[in-house]
Amino acid sequence: MTPKTGTEAKQETPAKMECRSMTGFAMARSEHAGWAIRISVKSVNHRFLDIKLRMPDSLEPYELRLRQALKNRIHRGHVDIHVNVEPGEAAPVHVNRELLHAYLRAADELRLQTGGKNELDIVSLLRLPGVIGGLAPALPDSEEEQEALGKVLESCLGEALVKMDEMRRVEGRHLADELRARVARIGEQADQVRGLMNTLRPAFVRRLESRLKELLNGSPVDPARVAQEAALLAERSDISEELDRLRSHLQQFGKLLDGAGELGKKLDFLLQEMHREANTMLSKTPGVESEALTITSLALEIKAEIEKLREQVQNIE
Numbered sequence: 001m002t003p004k005t006g007t008e009a010k011q012e013t014p015a016k017m018e019c020r021s022m023t024g025f026a027m028a029r030s031e032h033a034g035w036a037i038r039i040s041v042k043s044v045n046h047r048f049l050d051i052k053l054r055m056p057d058s059l060e061p062y063e064l065r066l067r068q069a070l071k072n073r074i075h076r077g078h079v080d081i082h083v084n085v086e087p088g089e090a091a092p093v094h095v096n097r098e099l100l101h102a103y104l105r106a107a108d109e110l111r112l113q114t115g116g117k118n119e120l121d122i123v124s125l126l127r128l129p130g131v132i133g134g135l136a137p138a139l140p141d142s143e144e145e146q147e148a149l150g151k152v153l154e155s156c157l158g159e160a161l162v163k164m165d166e167m168r169r170v171e172g173r174h175l176a177d178e179l180r181a182r183v184a185r186i187g188e189q190a191d192q193v194r195g196l197m198n199t200l201r202p203a204f205v206r207r208l209e210s211r212l213k214e215l216l217n218g219s220p221v222d223p224a225r226v227a228q229e230a231a232l233l234a235e236r237s238d239i240s241e242e243l244d245r246l247r248s249h250l251q252q253f254g255k256l257l258d259g260a261g262e263l264g265k266k267l268d269f270l271l272q273e274m275h276r277e278a279n280t281m282l283s284k285t286p287g288v289e290s291e292a293l294t295i296t297s298l299a300l301e302i303k304a305e306i307e308k309l310r311e312q313v314q315n316i317e
Helices: 006-012 057-071 097-114 122-126 143-197 200-216 223-236 240-257 264-284 290-313
Strands: 024-032 035-044 049-054 077-087
Touching: 024 143, 035 143, 049 057, 057 077, 057 143, 077 143, 097 122, 143 240, 143 264, 143 290, 240 264, 264 290
Parallel strands: 049 077
Antiparallel strands: 024 035, 035 077
């Protein structure tokens, strides 16, 4: 087997994908056989990929093709696609004369019955439903013409999706920067909590000694017994494991932001785990000593930051 050159190996390396928002809008235009085609695409956040496609009835045979073209590029979000086709200078337009005469006969009968004298002008007649035909392209007869129209529609949609994808990437970069800033803030708060943990055991000792003196009315207090009880209380209030897991989740969160692929669901799962660790820290930290109160306050701030992260992540693909 011939070894691959460095250039070939480099070409096979997948390109790194950026964090992308699920919010975007774009429009593209094209022309075909005298028709002006305009395709607009708008997307907002959604848990899954939800596509709503509006197009002329005559173009419905191309719906599955357009849907697949979109699925190849977008994986999450609610996406509205509007295909609008208008006649160009060379588009055929014809008048349905039989239907027009039927309208005129009905109008004459109404005038005779009501005694009305209003006359219909040409513009009003042309605006009646069905009088003018050819305002939407008919499906071509030959397979070659059908395939040509399909390629034009797909190319126009592709151009709109490229524009919208760039908008989603720009917003995604802003979102990623905000997320990294919040993750760094949570890491700093977690470090503060870890530093305060070392001060809890002496605080527990002081608290126990004070309570025992009150209960014993000044009788001597066994220092060993106090130390033992303080150690048990500190063990029950130990949140070092929660802090370790929180730190690991924060690191994974940052790696995902620097990675590729669909990030939204993975980030949301990590935030659920981080929220669980914050709740556990709050439940295990007694709120009596000033040090413990400070830890509780920091844990509440961490939880608030996580909630803000979850709101922002909902808009990431």
